[in-house]
Amino acid sequence: MNIGLVKPLTFRAYRSLFSAQLFSDLGNWLDFVALQVIVAYQWGLDETAIAALIFVLGVPWVIIGPFASVFVDRCNKKFVMIVCLLLRIILVGGLFIAPNLPILLILVFLKGTVAAIYDPARQSMIRFTIPEEYLPQAVTLSQLSNNTMKILGPALGGGIIAVFGAKSPFLFEGVGFFLAVTLLLKLPNIKEHVLNTDSINKESIKKNDYWKELIEGIKHIVYTPKLQTAVVLSSIGFFLIFLYDGLLVFIAQNLGFSQGNFGLLISAVGLGSVIGSILLGNWTGWKSKPLQIMSVAFLLSGFFIIVMGLGDMGVVTLPLIGWCLGAFILGLMGSGESVPYSYLLQSETPKHMMGRVSAVATAFQTISMLIAPAIGSLFAKLIGASIILLAAGGATWLMGVIVLLFIVKRINHSKKIKGEFNN
Structure with a gap:
């Protein structure tokens, strides 16, 4: 791995923040596997219970x-991050002893709420732990943590469940949070540092002008062209x-x-995203x-999704290794979308607004993720999964x-204006 990528880790503050993220991301994926195993296998509940679980996992990111x-x-x-992690330790302990689905869903909602508060604070801290010139590497490392744990988390969770039982991942998760x-x-x-270095409306804070500050975060996305485009592209992409x-299986x-061997397909996507x-x-x-990088990634991703749709229809036939290679490329393109997005989110947002802006952007993405499966499932029954793939691709x-x-x-227009100005 080139020193360029790991350069942010030479700064002690960022190294602490990133290391904490590794444990947090791993815990999230251990949690996700354990919850589904408990609901589907241990309690013998149906698809409706799983759908309710996934819905409750996502809702706090939108409404909280x-x-x-x-x-x-x-x-x-x-302080916010530490308190959130301590609360998560308590809540995973509650999940370990949850006796039924209603209580489990309440605890999942509360844990999701804490996570939805923790992440904006983590996003805000990134800018205060490294020099600005290392921001691309820092956000890439953050994305790398998420992508890597998507692979390691489910595999490790499955192994822990096999050895120690269905609820045991919660105990490991609690240790990780600690x-x-x-x-x-x-x-x-960094609290005093923020107030001294950023142009914050201190009078607004004194007056507790909550709604004004929230709207400022939304307006920042609306009136910052690059960030607005990135948020819209990312949200549509998630949708x-x-x-x-949900139809992939x-x-x-x-x-x-x-x-x-279905797991090979999923692992290929994860490996592609890490690479x-x-x-x-x-x-x-x-x-x-x-x-531009995001756009090229969407263009190539769309092509391979279309090929997969044609494969589902029987028009295109490939060996399993060929489909795994396509899945790997999809994962690769996924990083081409997510890493530049994360960089724009950080670089186009003032430090003092990072929490608000990142939370609002995440809410847009989560809304897309919550409504899309139901729409996809409905139309798959009406027109078939292959048509859904072709349409999405x-x-x-x-x-x-x-x-x-x-x-x-826009580039050509800028060159034209520059030429006219020089003449």
Whole structure:
């Protein structure tokens, strides 16, 4: 791995923040596996219970995160993160002893609420732990943590469940959160630093003008062209992915994957996303054109989703290794979308607004993720999963083309104006 990617880790504060994120991300995926195993296997409940679980996992990011983020921006970020982790330890203990689905869902909602408060604080802290020139590598490492734990978490969770039982991952998760707390204790206190270096309306804070501050975060996205484009692209991208994500197990069957080797397809996507993050972390030339990188990634992703749809219809036939290679490329392109997005979110947002802006942006993405599966499932019954794939792939490809054409047009227009000015 090139020194460029790991350079942020040479700064003690960022190293503590990143290490804590590793434990937090791992805990989230251990949690996700354990919850589904308990509901489906241990309690023998049906698809409706799983759907309710996934819905409750996502809702706090929409209805709690944006509104709580105003207080996150006002507060000491280190204190917020530590308190959130301590609460998560208590809540995973509750999940370990939860006797039935209603209580489990309540605890999941509360844990999701704490996570929706923790993440904006973590996003805010990134800018205070490294010099600005290392921001691309820092956000890439953050994305790399998330992508890597998507692979390791389920595998490790499955192994822990096999050895220690269905609820045992919660205990390991609690230990991980405790270790994250010990790492965050090494972070500097940045509250006074924020108030002294950023242009915050202190009078607004004194007057407790909550709604004004929340609207400022929303307006910042609306009136910052690059960030607005990135949030819109990312939200639409999530919607299109989750249109077919829940159908993937059925699509894989038609592509020739059995119950035993279906995991290879999912692992290929995860591996691609990790490799993509490493590549983007080592080559940071993309930071001058993040929207172009996102657009190219959408364009290529759309093409491979269309091919998968044609495979589901029987029009295209590939060996399993070919479909795994396609899944790997999809994961690779996923990093081409998520890493530049994360960079724009950080670089186009003032430090003192980071909590609000990141929470609002995440809420838009989560709304897409919550409504898309139901729409995809409904239309799959009406027109078939393969048509859903073709539609999602076509829309993804078209989105990439439109944004690229717009960027080229804007560049040519700027050159024309510059030429006229020089003449």
